[in-house]
Every structure is written in structure tokens, then in C-alpha cells.
Amino acid sequence: MKSSRLVTILLLLQTRGRMTAAALARELEVSVRTVYRDVDALAAAGIPLYGDAGHRGGYRLLDGYRTRLTGLSSTEAEALFLTGIPGPAAELGLGRALSAAQLKLRAALPRELRAQADLMRSRFHLDAPGWYARNAEVPFLPRVADAVWRGRVVEVRYRRWKEPTDVERRLRPYGLVLKAGRWYVVAASDPERPPRTYRVDQILGLTVTDEECVPPAGFDLAAHWEQAREDFRARLYRGQAEVRLSPRGVTRLNADDAAAVAAGGGPDPERDGWTRAVLPVESPEHAVAAYLALGTDIEVLGPPELRTLIADTAAAVAAQYAVRSAGQR
Incomplete structure (x- = not known):
């Protein structure tokens, strides 16, 4: 629907800054001509939106302009409340933050959407681990997550399955993955080497250093994980x-x-x-x-x-x- 598309354009520009018509068209899966018409409609509605020509041009909102419009549909509100799995959030040290965020989101929703979201939470519960899997202790998970978030090199004592079992590693963490109730950190021992996967529950000791690290240009955590899974199956x-x-x-x-x-x-x-x-x-x-x-x-x-x-x-x-x-x- 056009009204939903206009809200999406507004929110994209508000969160991402300058975007070209081509980029907006790809995001919305419409033609560039449709984007031109939608932008004209937003401008006619009084939205302070400007277009810059040239190679580095694009559409942008007037500096400082913010909208309180969320544009949430009933289905989107329900989905947002399903994304907050309390177990993993608590393991990351974000349990209270998740509860507070959900409370604020619920308070901001219109009454009818609030009722739908409450019904969704009362009828659906997500439990990621398998039936017979025991949750492993992951005492270093919050610190690993902090290192990933801040981009810091970590020094770990790690237990692996082959001899020697306990080894020292200096890792550049690029991302965390939760798979079947178990946490993994994707990290590289050297910026010139491809990253490998380490189980966070097998970390026996950890020191977060002040050395900064960033993932390689173009690194995609989800794509890397899928490829790593396929490679593992091929070896297995x-x-x-x-x-x-x-x-x-x-x-x-x-x-x-x-x-x-x-x-x-x-x-x-x-x-x-x-x-x-x-x-x-x-x-x-x-x-x-x-x-x-x-x-x-x-x-x-x-x-x-x-x-x-x-x-x-x-x-x-x-x-x-x-x-x-x-x-x-």
C-alpha cells in the first residue's frame, strides 16, 4: 500500500540518512519512478525532505527533523514481541533492558495494537534449545558480547577436543551466534586469516584488551555462518x-x-x-x-x-x- 510505503521511506531516511532513489527502490522493491512519485507526495505533505543532485547526491531529511510516527501494523507489533527471547537476553546481560524496552514499546502502541501484542505473548513461547540439551554454563558470554560490540581483541584460554586440549588464543571477535541453545563466537586469530568458530562455553579464561579490531570489509556474519555450516557438514x-x-x-x-x-x-x-x-x-x-x-x-x-x-x-x-x-x- 502507498501509505505504508511512504512511512517506510520516511523511517529509512530518518535512520540511515541520505539515500539515493535507486537505493530506496531496491529497499522497497519498487521502480525508481515510483520512488520519485512517493518523494513528491511526502514533500507535498510538508515533510522537510530535500534532494541533492550529483554523484554523492540523494534524498535526505532536514537536519534535526524526527518523526514519532512508527507505522506499525498489527502483524509487525506482534512480531516485535516475539523477537525478545528472555533466556538469551538474560545470558547476554540484557534481561532487564529487554523487559524495559518491551514495556516502553507496549506503552507507545495504540490500544488495539497493544491488545494484539499481549495476545501474541500469551499464546506463543519460544524455547530455542532441544528437549534433551542441558544449558551449558557461559560465564564469559557478557564479556565476549561486550568485546564484540566495542570491537576489542580478547585473549582467551580455550578448551578444544584434541590434544593439547587447553590452549591460549588471541582472538579478534567479529560476531556472536546462538545455535540450538549454544553460543558461538566467530573470531580470527589474525586479521589476514579467515575467521573460525569457537564455543563460548569452552572459554576457561578471558581478558579483554584495549586493542581495537573491526571485521574485514564486506564481512557478513549471517552469510559466514551459513557457509561455515555447509563446510562443517561436508567435513563431517x-x-x-x-x-x-x-x-x-x-x-x-x-x-x-x-x-x-x-x-x-x-x-x-x-x-x-x-x-x-x-x-x-x-x-x-x-x-x-x-x-x-x-x-x-x-x-x-x-x-x-x-x-x-x-x-x-x-x-x-x-x-x-x-x-x-x-x-x-
């Missing part, structure tokens, strides 16, 4: 297994295996209702544990070594229970 899954799955077995797959079935075009049932699929394998040991958990809802067809390993493991389990049962008679 080094093999494949051909399997048959019962209809119930398909529904019991973990997320990565389910994604592999979906990527193959989705389940393609055979005459007996079972489905053939090729699943990623981290290692034979992990595959045995995962596939035995599915019981008779899965049959491993290959590679032969994995099929034999699962058969031998199942036979050993059966023999162990047979011996115990015989001893109890």
Missing part, C-alpha cells in the same frame, strides 16, 4: 549408506537424514511401502548407533562393510541377552 559426512526404510522409519529420521531423503526427490515407496534412500554417514561407528536405534524400520543395503558391521553388532547384542535370559531360568 565423508561417506554414504544405501538403505531401505519403512514408512515409520522415514518419519523417525534425524534432520540431516530427512534432508538427504528430501533432496533425493522425496520418498519413493517400493511395492511393499518401503523407501530406498542414500544417507550421509559421518563414520561407521556413528552409523551403527544411529541405524540400530531405528530397529527393524531400516535395512542397510550397502556398503557391504557397514551392513556386516551392523549385522555383527546386532548378533552380539542378541547373544548377550540370550545368555542373560538363560542364566535367569
Whole structure:
């Protein structure tokens, strides 16, 4: 709607400063001609908006001009109250700040939007960690977050999984990521090297230095994280297994295996209702544990070594229970 677009232009110029018509058009996903018409409409409404020509030109608001207009729709107000997850905010040391911000936002909303936002909070609760995941202690998280925010190099004592386990590192933190209830800091040990991912709960000691650091030009935290996830999966899954799955077995797959079935075009049932699929394998040991958990809802067809390993493991389990049962008679 045009009225919503006009409010968006006004808020963009208020928060970002000078913007060209082309930049506004990209942000609003409209034509440049539409931006010209909208800017004319704002000027006609008395908004102190000016356009500068030239290479460094663009539209801007008169210095000092501010609007109290939020332009929030009912859906936007509801979404804002869903973004404040209290657990992570408290871990970052922002619990009270989040509560205060939500209180101020609620007070500023019109009565009808306030009622919608209250209803949203009463009907929806976001709990990020998995069911059986225990929240790890992250005593250094607020200080890591402060270093990220202020752009300061940190010196840490870090525990990793391989020997030597406890190491000293000097890191340039570029961003924090919360994934499945666990905090990670994306940081580089040297400005010339690509950043790596470190678990914040594995930091055993931390000193924030006065040395400034900034992310490399063009660094995008979200894009880096997505690429890091893909690289991790590529390193993690080094093999494949051909399997048959019962209809119930398909529904019991973990997320990565389910994604592999979906990527193959989705389940393609055979005459007996079972489905053939090729699943990623981290290692034979992990595959045995995962596939035995599915019981008779899965049959491993290959590679032969994995099929034999699962058969031998199942036979050993059966023999162990047979011996115990015989001893109890």
C-alpha cells in the first residue's frame, strides 16, 4: 500500500540518512519512478525532505527533523514481541533492558495494537534449545558480547577436543551466534586469516584488551555462518549408506537424514511401502548407533562393510541377552 510505503521511506531516511532513489527502490522493491512519485507526495505533505543532485547526491531529511510516527501494523507489533527471547537476553546481560524496552514499546502502541501484542505473548513461547540439551554454563558470554560490540581483541584460554586440549588464543571477535541453545563466537586469530568458530562455553579464561579490531570489509556474519555450516557438514559426512526404510522409519529420521531423503526427490515407496534412500554417514561407528536405534524400520543395503558391521553388532547384542535370559531360568 502507498501509505505504508511512504512511512517506510520516511523511517529509512530518518535512520540511515541520505539515500539515493535507486537505493530506496531496491529497499522497497519498487521502480525508481515510483520512488520519485512517493518523494513528491511526502514533500507535498510538508515533510522537510530535500534532494541533492550529483554523484554523492540523494534524498535526505532536514537536519534535526524526527518523526514519532512508527507505522506499525498489527502483524509487525506482534512480531516485535516475539523477537525478545528472555533466556538469551538474560545470558547476554540484557534481561532487564529487554523487559524495559518491551514495556516502553507496549506503552507507545495504540490500544488495539497493544491488545494484539499481549495476545501474541500469551499464546506463543519460544524455547530455542532441544528437549534433551542441558544449558551449558557461559560465564564469559557478557564479556565476549561486550568485546564484540566495542570491537576489542580478547585473549582467551580455550578448551578444544584434541590434544593439547587447553590452549591460549588471541582472538579478534567479529560476531556472536546462538545455535540450538549454544553460543558461538566467530573470531580470527589474525586479521589476514579467515575467521573460525569457537564455543563460548569452552572459554576457561578471558581478558579483554584495549586493542581495537573491526571485521574485514564486506564481512557478513549471517552469510559466514551459513557457509561455515555447509563446510562443517561436508567435513563431517565423508561417506554414504544405501538403505531401505519403512514408512515409520522415514518419519523417525534425524534432520540431516530427512534432508538427504528430501533432496533425493522425496520418498519413493517400493511395492511393499518401503523407501530406498542414500544417507550421509559421518563414520561407521556413528552409523551403527544411529541405524540400530531405528530397529527393524531400516535395512542397510550397502556398503557391504557397514551392513556386516551392523549385522555383527546386532548378533552380539542378541547373544548377550540370550545368555542373560538363560542364566535367569
